Amino acid sequence: MLARADHVFIGVIEKQESENWVFLSVPGSKRGEWTILKRQVHIETILRGQESRPSVFLYEYFPTGKRPGVWNSTHEGERDLFLVRVENGRYHLVRDFLRSVFPIYSGKHDCVPLDDGHPLWERVGLLTWWPGERPNFSSLIARIDPGQALSVWRTAKLARGLLHNRERETRVFGCNTLVFIDLRQEECVDEVFPEHPWPPYQPPVT
Numbered sequence: 001m002l003a004r005a006d007h008v009f010i011g012v013i014e015k016q017e018s019e020n021w022v023f024l025s026v027p028g029s030k031r032g033e034w035t036i037l038k039r040q041v042h043i044e045t046i047l048r049g050q051e052s053r054p055s056v057f058l059y060e061y062f063p064t065g066k067r068p069g070v071w072n073s074t075h076e077g078e079r080d081l082f083l084v085r086v087e088n089g090r091y092h093l094v095r096d097f098l099r100s101v102f103p104i105y106s107g108k109h110d111c112v113p114l115d116d117g118h119p120l121w122e123r124v125g126l127l128t129w130w131p132g133e134r135p136n137f138s139s140l141i142a143r144i145d146p147g148q149a150l151s152v153w154r155t156a157k158l159a160r161g162l163l164h165n166r167e168r169e170t171r172v173f174g175c176n177t178l179v180f181i182d183l184r185q186e187e188c189v190d191e192v193f194p195e196h197p198w199p200p201y202q203p204p205v206t
């Protein structure tokens with residue numbers, strides 16, 4: 001998926017709407033089963049490629065009905081990582097419908113961790129753990145490592161770092177991640193949720 005992208009950037013969706021193109025035809029599908037989803041995105045950080053415009057339009061084939069799978073469900077005002085390629089002068093997502101847009105929960109950043117000598121997925125994985133401007137760690141276990149570039153040990157180390165953040169929501173997210181990795185992390189639960197202490201961990205009986 002990443003290999004197909006000639007541009008990769010992080011931006012905020014300003015507007016998204018469906019467009020009905022008269023000559024739209026998707027092989028193997030009936031007429032009317034697909035539409036064009038058009039997103040206007042304000043670019044904040046460019047990770048691959050060059051783009052001088054502050055806002056661009058991204059296009060994607062999107063089904064009109066319900067489909068199974070993990071798909072590109074997005075909303076206006078959302079900050080995401082976009083993998084796109086240029087087709088006929090337009091930006092098109094590298095993969096239609098199925099997940100190729102990844103939420104960035106850690107807020108706005110002026111730069112990305114590490115340098116270009118490191119894999120892009122590793123840099124993105126670290127970025128999503130780095131609280132920036134207006135982070136949103138409201139999800140219990142957010143999907144923050146889309147390239148699965150970080151080991152469990154490294155993820156636990158990053159989550160422990162969030163326990164010292166001044167924002168309670170961020171501390172809660174770090175603790176929830178540690179508990180998800182290993183249920184024997186009740187000490188962080190007692191610290192973040194003093195009003196709801198957990199019982200001591202009991203190892204399973206073998």
